Amino acid sequence: MYNHNPVFIPGPTNMPEALRRAVDMPTMDHRSAAFADILHPALDGVKKVLKTTAAEVFLFPSTGSGGWETALSNTLSKGDRVLAARNGMFSQKWIDMCERHGLDVTVVEVEWGGGIPADRFEEILTADKGHEIKAVLATHNETATGVVSDIAAVRGAMDAANHPALLFVDGVSSIGSMDFRMDEWAVDVAVTGSQKGFMLPAGLAIVGFSPKAMAALESATLPRWYFDVRDMKSNYAINGFPYTPPVGMINGVKIASEMLISEGLDNVFARHARIAEGVRKAIAAWNMDLCAISPELYSNSVSAIVTPEGFDANTIVSHASEKYGVAFGAGLGAVAGKVYRIGHLGSLSDVLALTGIATAEMCMVDLGLDIALGSGVAAAQEHYRTTA
Amino acid sequence: MYNHNPVFIPGPTNMPEALRRAVDMPTMDHRSAAFADILHPALDGVKKVLKTTAAEVFLFPSTGSGGWETALSNTLSKGDRVLAARNGMFSQKWIDMCERHGLDVTVVEVEWGGGIPADRFEEILTADKGHEIKAVLATHNETATGVVSDIAAVRGAMDAANHPALLFVDGVSSIGSMDFRMDEWAVDVAVTGSQKGFMLPAGLAIVGFSPKAMAALESATLPRWYFDVRDMKSNYAINGFPYTPPVGMINGVKIASEMLISEGLDNVFARHARIAEGVRKAIAAWNMDLCAISPELYSNSVSAIVTPEGFDANTIVSHASEKYGVAFGAGLGAVAGKVYRIGHLGSLSDVLALTGIATAEMCMVDLGLDIALGSGVAAAQEHYRTTA
């Protein structure tokens, strides 16, 4: 009841009050002209956040997973071959979605903690002389392991192989928190959700379609209606929506985009990097390791911390919740029980990050790990105070 | 800026303050035990509103249209035959969805303003000796025409034909406003959305699956992942969700259900009937007709009013918006320009209904229709004051 504690889950994030208010709108007539003044600025704002001028943006009432399905069902047909790496829970789920849609997935298995192997992709794509692979799927930031992959390198692999496949990127936990360059990387479908970098409640899939992806709409034969980009496009053109739009959420995207752009995207990314680095300094002070196996893979939106062998990392999460009223993220899938996660994306300050670090320390000491109270906090404090 | 005027669109409805607050929650950890205390009461509340004990309820982050797709893709396979009547824009859209999913739709054309012809359904079902028809689709309340169809009669037709097809009912603009009896009518999939009888923002599809519908999950081969009921079911069992749940919206369903049940469903329906009847008294006083062609078809959630030949009904809607800041519903599809609609579902009082009636009168007089100012209001006043 009294709990003001911020959450340290890797999304949904802590929400700025301005965005809660943007979403919490009184009912308006979504068929009126006023809707256009919400919808189009929201779409334009997303384009800026995606760093695209070429793509078209669509907002589907759903979660980021609905964005994945939008990517697949609007561009592919049953039996189409796609290429993907499996390096965490969320890439795994997208692969599962492909399979349930009758796609033929070439899966590159990667150690959880590793990134997308661009070189291996290049080999496979080069070998695909017949261009049977219609799409490459890339999870920009694996939320389960705190690993950010190099999308420019994936694009480089595709170009090196001179391969015409579409490039689909899951940027759910990266877009708005870490640099994302849709046009420069020639991403064909970019997918995110409202509840991460946009700092809103869950409930909207935000997708960008490149002209090349748009060109695939008519040839794709996977059945679709709810997620059909064609209906979105034709309705937007008349300031409409193919069904009842969640106006408040769309207004949230509009205002969130304004906030991000007003702060400056590079400043936003630098802020996330700085807060994340403080968390990593704390982890180093604890003599613990990240799940991400090398520094260039470290995510600025979430850190997955490996606990000692024989220790159940999940107990930290439940202990923090029960004793301190603080939410961390549990390990998922292959790393369940082996890592716990501190989310540091969205709306968070350096001093509130210290709350999370201090709470993690107390939990680890409470549960018998050999950690000095204050050690991680001091390391993060030194980072924050010298970089503020 | 100063506008407190209620909306008179047929959904989203005016929202009670308690529900806006229920939705506008601070971020919580959706993987914590606290989520269970929101999810399960919401599901149980919906069951009560659907008048079902046998069905399982699922909440998808989407609109009611996503509920339609949930019904189809979880129970049917490409090429399956379905039976539906086309008597308005929303039945038309559902038919279109079927066709885009490769279903074979037997469409019964009905005058817009008419209801589902149960007798014609019985003939077709009786003729379908091979039971090729796998599902019957019924739009309980055609929002476009203000027509409520007799679902018990549709069920009766199916029983009379001794036909095993599934019965899918679109109750988007009826459930929570007018009587709906999922178990008694043996409805197999019931679909609604958050923004009508539940008085919430758009953003959730609310669906009920009968045991018979659940039994069809494994045999259905339409591709699905986002709307896969199996993942919802298995996640609910562990207090989870297959992707990030919109917790505030689910909390809204919980609280809205409590409000409806606390008032008493029959009282809720009587309240809607009383307010609707006042609107109809006004329409009669204006010597105008409803689009619905006979009284048993009159909807208690929306009234579609036929304007004189040669008059563009849409001008009433735009005029009301521009001059008075009041939102009515325009005619859609086949009745575009021929009707305008007064929505009277969700959170509305008798005295606020008079605002809508009075505004409609002013608009019609402004636009040259032969209406006496105050005439409809007086008829509605007499109804309201004698029935309060």
Added chain:
Amino acid sequence: MYNHNPVFIPGPTNMPEALRRAVDMPTMDHRSAAFADILHPALDGVKKVLKTTAAEVFLFPSTGSGGWETALSNTLSKGDRVLAARNGMFSQKWIDMCERHGLDVTVVEVEWGGGIPADRFEEILTADKGHEIKAVLATHNETATGVVSDIAAVRGAMDAANHPALLFVDGVSSIGSMDFRMDEWAVDVAVTGSQKGFMLPAGLAIVGFSPKAMAALESATLPRWYFDVRDMKSNYAINGFPYTPPVGMINGVKIASEMLISEGLDNVFARHARIAEGVRKAIAAWNMDLCAISPELYSNSVSAIVTPEGFDANTIVSHASEKYGVAFGAGLGAVAGKVYRIGHLGSLSDVLALTGIATAEMCMVDLGLDIALGSGVAAAQEHYRTTA
């Protein structure tokens, strides 16, 4: 629970959502620089609403009554003579306050429904050759009777008598709704509250002090601390407050002023006049009289309606509340039971005014008055539709 009905009491008014949000601020440090960015724009905004450049404005956490006490205790001393007219409940209360502070009040009794008799004031002031009268009190808008008095005429009387007394004006239910010209009328202390023309919750007295009133601060010997203008002034100069400021309410004044000024004060007054005139057209259609005895006294913020002899006007108020969930104002003091009041100030639209009129009609018919349903509504509709 479902009640969205607007209130028709003469304040507090219906609040625009933007102002509820302005008031509902998270806690901030009121000793920080950020407070200055709220306080000073609020003070400047009030000056514009008061149409003054000469006066200083002060905001006291209290109600408008605290503003009355601020006027008296900061400028007067025990035994000082003041002149006031008693023409309603609120002028009566202010006179009572004077008496409890040991002031010597010369009361001019006026029929309730009459305005301040400027000619009688001139006689008394002219007769006061020794200038014993230190202050003239004037209630601009008598909320109890719906009477607006002519403050320019009061000033004219003082000038004609060449009398140096201070002029204190209670503008609680006029300022922000009807024209008020502090400088032009040479008002020395203007008093209002947050809950009327500023459309905020109750809780702030808003006062303006002319240079002449400021000059009286040091000579006044009535004891004061909480309402001491000197402490307010000295604290404002350092962006402070003499005690903990209600920051949200002050922010509300800032934003409300912006809204009023953005709309244009003359447009705001015209809007109130137009809505009020519609209510008066309805009253005329009912063949009923206003308590205000002549048209130039008609208030644009509240109408007090005289009910027939032998009829208890209070029953309309209780009946409206119980049966229809609508709040009207009861008669107070000398006109209790003889009038009921429809407030039409603050945030209200023409179409919502019709709700009030229609509800009043139903109540009067329910209670046996000889009124035709729809008659008042039709008269108001005609006014609204032809003047929108």
Added chain:
Amino acid sequence: MYNHNPVFIPGPTNMPEALRRAVDMPTMDHRSAAFADILHPALDGVKKVLKTTAAEVFLFPSTGSGGWETALSNTLSKGDRVLAARNGMFSQKWIDMCERHGLDVTVVEVEWGGGIPADRFEEILTADKGHEIKAVLATHNETATGVVSDIAAVRGAMDAANHPALLFVDGVSSIGSMDFRMDEWAVDVAVTGSQKGFMLPAGLAIVGFSPKAMAALESATLPRWYFDVRDMKSNYAINGFPYTPPVGMINGVKIASEMLISEGLDNVFARHARIAEGVRKAIAAWNMDLCAISPELYSNSVSAIVTPEGFDANTIVSHASEKYGVAFGAGLGAVAGKVYRIGHLGSLSDVLALTGIATAEMCMVDLGLDIALGSGVAAAQEHYRTTA
């Protein structure tokens, strides 16, 4: 814009969301029966928080300072003698108020950091054979110095002297956070405000009057109207208010009382003591001193920390605000520049207290004080984790 940081000023406190919502009410008719359902539970709740059954409670739209004036003006007359200790800024202000009201104040000067000297009070009261002293003023918690005085001892001194003076206690920053026993301590007027232990915005003075204080109402001749307890009492008896009540704020008192009582007052006090002790452990780890000169004087609502000679404590406050967006309290009056204050009252958790401690550490290190980062945090962590 993104700032979610809690405040560490000694009031207004961080507000629970439930209380912000309690205050942010739509407009209701304050003359309706519904107001009684807010007012009386609020008054009853306050009685429980004050631990009184004998006293009457009144809520004035004002700040706590208005409560001081209510105490004085309702019970005393010009020239009456009162006894008070001056040990901080707030006792100083109350003394100033007495003097401006023409009271004859016997001031006992006390080192800032000291408590009320009950023994000295006993001497003075014993010497006052003629019982000229009409009231003893006691500041329970000096917010400026973080000193809690022993009110039971003050009462003991009065009883030992067999003195009939009234006992007025300023409990603004103690009531609701630390134990307060109005009846047991025979307090005659207890004063608090809405923005401290009640966790609401500023804007309400909350006062309790003992039967003995009530008996003084008629004999007191200080002029009063706004703060006249008699009008409050007579209006409460008819579910009214002497002027427009701030209904939302009163509703806030109702709900805040429910929250405090539901948690259990002793649990609330223990929570504050525990959080405060963590802050004190940190201060000790920094080798710094509290302004309060001995442990029994340590306040559980605010800690004033003495900075080294030659260091301007105010720089910590401004630095924290500018660099980290965190609000601490500056030193006031005689201790300005010598102390800074960490408020830990109202709605705060142990883990958020760590944010304040960690921020203070960074500021002190930034500004050149010899503090080890993490040292205070570690001491507080150890306290919190072993006492949770």
